[in-house]
Amino acid sequence: MLTMKNINKVFKTDLVETHALRDFNLSVQEGEFVAVTGPSGSGKTTFLNIAGLLEGFTHGDYFLDGVNISNLNDNKAAAIRNEKIGFIFQGFNLIPDLNLAENVEVPLRYRGFSAKERQRRVKEALEKVGLGARMKHLPSQLSGGQQQRVAIARALAGEPRFLLADEPTGNLDSLMARQVMELLEAINKAGTTIIMVTHDPELARRAQRNIQIVDGQVCDFTLYQGGQNHQVDTMEQAAS
Amino acid sequence: MLNIKPIVSSLLRSKSGPILLLMQIILSVAIVANASFIINERLTMMQRDSGIAEQEILTFAIYNFDPSIDATLQNKVDQRILRSLPNVKAAASTNMLPLSGSGWSTTLNLGPDPETAKSTPQVAMYMGTEHTLETFGVTLVEGRNFYADEITDDVNSPNILLLITKALADEVWPNESAVGKTLWAGRDVQVTVIGVVDKMQGAWVDSSDLEYSIIQNVDYSGNSYMVRAEPKHHEALQQQILDALMTENPNRVIDNFQSIAVVKENSYRDHELMVTVLSMMVVLLLLITSLGLTGMVMFNIQRRTKQIGTRRALGATKGDILSLFLTENYIICIVGGLIGGVLAVLLGQQLMQHYDLPQLNLIYPVLTVVGMLLVTTVAVILPARKAANISPAMATRSV
Incomplete structure (x- = not known):
């Protein structure tokens, strides 16, 4: 579904060139749950x-x-982001002046859906994350975990090809983090591909595949199958 | 893409900034609409056609201090000299200068009994000869000019003939000819209208009766003279007049040379000052409003950088972000414009009561709101374009 071949990202200044990603290769299959880990500055966010x-x-x-x-x-690029990619951010990135329904509706408006279709999708997405009864609430009236569930609903409402989650539990306490993670696992089981960037090895282990990035390159693949893991050295091995 | 409903919800929830801007727009619309109306009213007033050859008429005053001089005779000699000067089209003495703010006025009656007869409006009362029409540069549209032998030197003559303006003729005798009609100055003095001139304003520019003027067939020996010549000859003519008249009689003072255009300018000076002050106020208000809008948008961009990045990440195009900021500010501008428009009408009513102004024409608040929308566009478009260029990657940054 998603393939990156020899991706390089170089940040240039007058004095230095920084390779954020160097010959980066990755392939993600439909329905996978991939965790991306790595130390700070390794190129995860890039x-x-x-x-x-x-x-x-x-x-x-x-x-x-x-x-x-x-x-x-x-x-x-904006159209593809809107139609095919769902984003979940570490800081939730909800719009504070809009209520939950309006927040979830944001990407749907950019897609040009009719009001009726938007209403259906918003209701369905918020119900899916257990917040169907709080559509008129403002983000500030919710806990962090609930806000992240709204962000997940917003990402799901457009029925994207895959979800990109950036430290989705980074701003949550352990109980809420677990609830969000369970929600993401349920979404994945229902068929949605998820790529999650995280610092947390515990969370990474709950994914089907763990990719470690060091110095802008994939240095390690780990497949988790039934609680046991197998380390593989190359992308080809991981994909096979 | 216009997303008015969530934008309105968002504006209603973040009250303070939009409310301040709204108040600024309300006040600006109310003041700018009324100020524009007054400016236009004053400009229209200043641009009225006086009917007189303002640029060509050079006026001056002659002060005689010798009591032995026959003023009537001297007046006739002086006028003859003036008419004989090179480049002079016409010359005449006058009892008052048009548009000068001072002069003679009267009211005439349509019948002999002042108690029962209908009166004319207040009319400016010029005195002149067969040369006066040409000197003023006014056009006779009906009847005839004075003949030379009809001119008298006596202001109390019983044989007074009148040239009147068309405005006065239409006011007193609508739908019929004024020529040959008689008017009374008191019970005993009858005056006859012999001609109608197209247009010739009186002396008082603020008067509602400015267009009502008459010329009597009296060669008035006062101290005001008018010489009509092309403006390019005025400077040379001034010296020629001095030389010729002082040669004729050196025992007098001749000064205060000025064209009627300058006289008019002086009379409208207060109006011109008001136009300048109000125009500056309008520009200043629009500038402050536009700076307020720009400031508010820039503040919002700074405050909402991550939100804009998030919107971009969720699929907003640059155009969507531009439209978001424009729509937000158009909504504030239209709401402010509507309230400001109502306030403008109320303010106009107060001005009408206290300062004798006509009622505010509703086109002014409407045009002011349209102008305010243009100001909004200009003030918002640049910062909004900056916002539209915020990278979607901002959504993943910690800012």
């Missing part, structure tokens, strides 16, 4: 931004559903 078409890259090819989406203009 990978997430590129995977989510939030920023471009210097070299390489990025295929989504077999289509090369490496050189899209701004409007086309």
